[in-house]
Amino acid sequence: MQDITGEILLDSEGMDRAITRISHEILEKNRGADTLVLIGILSRGADLAKRIAGKIKEIENVEVPVGLLDINLYRDDVHSKLDQPIIQKTEILFDIVDRNVILVDDVLFTGRTIRAALDAIVDFGRPRSIQLAVLIDRGHRELPIRPDFIGKNIPTSKDDRVLVRLHERDDNDVVISEKNGLKGGDK
């Protein structure tokens, strides 16, 4: 476990409110849940997608299918790293053709992960639309990609590290920013 140092950007209640609002916005924009499918990027985007599906169930009483997507096979830096990233299982067990796909991730940063995810999704079929929902937008895009639904906008410096912790795999719900956390390090 990494020790928590830095500024808390979103606490448990704030995160829950943000997810609730995103769920309402998704329903409003798509006029209900009938055409929707959710695809979460592994690992934490997948957890968030399941939470959004839970909220939509509460609001509209509709079960929206949730898929899990590992984007590592679509990365643009596969051969520039010494070791290959470990692959998790992609599970999209429904047809996405003509559906409105809501792609979910925890943090939107350079946009490269989303670029890879878009390539992966179109390999499963031709959706009516792909919309992007993120818990945190921290800026510094390197590609022309923009989110449709945002939990919280956070201005950061490029070297800051933004850590999202979710109770599904960590011990609590919190978003933390660590000043210069990426300097001389990974990512």
Added chain:
Amino acid sequence: MNASALRSRHLLGLEGVTREEISLILDTADTFREIIDRPIKKVPTLRGITVLNLFYEPSTRTRISFELAEKRLSADTVNFAKSGSSVSKGESLKDTVRNIESLKIDMIVIRHSSTGSPFFLTQFVDSNVINAGDGSHEHPTQALLDMLTIRQKYGKLDGLRVVLIGDVKHSRVVRSNIWGLKTMGASVAVCGPSTLLPYEAEKFGVDIYTDLDKALDGADVVNVMRIQLERQQAGLLPSLREYTNLFGMTKERLHHLNDNYTIMHPGPMNRGVEITPEVADSESSVILNQVTNGQAVRMAVLYLLSGKKEERGEEA
């Protein structure tokens, strides 16, 4: 805990490969099974990587399986078969490979009748080398796919009893299976005519039988090897009929096995010789599963080795 990467940049055999590395390959292969079932059975991961399939020996399954695995990962492939090449003009393996490699090859898959030829390649090429069967030495991807198939059925390899039947002396599949299965904690037995057991077979650390019924007692998995008809001439077997009587896997022998047993065969099968059709086609047979898993395992190996430039850690 799994290893996060393989230590070597080549896959020459399973001898010396750790439990963590084998688990990493099998876990990665498990995730690749899903790609094979997609409408578009392809991911762009190895785009720009060129793979040379160097086959000095005949092969159906392994060659097609490797080629499809490469294509599913978007690699470019070049196929070399001994017949029709300049080998008949006397060009050596070393010269052949050096010449092809100067056309900018990144990975080489090699099948050769000489033991150690994949290792020989690593001495002078820059590519990652994958052994697709060398002489009677090893056939690592076959053993990996056998282990993946067993693990999918039982959820583990630890503690299972696996019997390998057939030509233990010449079979590279047996050898790779012994190394891999023992590393993964399975209990391994081999069974075959004494003329087809290697000298000092006990050094493998497996149970050795010449009586098939005894070997099958209490086993979970039976992996039947092809009896290599081309070795018939060597006088190691009195007759095929005798082999079938003593070592053929028949329905009558199945009662020796544990409940929920599994029948495997790496192919190509000689139906009616080492295995009867009713056993090969029974519900407990996973032979076609093995073939599908082969593709996933080869994708995993290609993926995990691709782009690896240097050795990691201490080599055993």
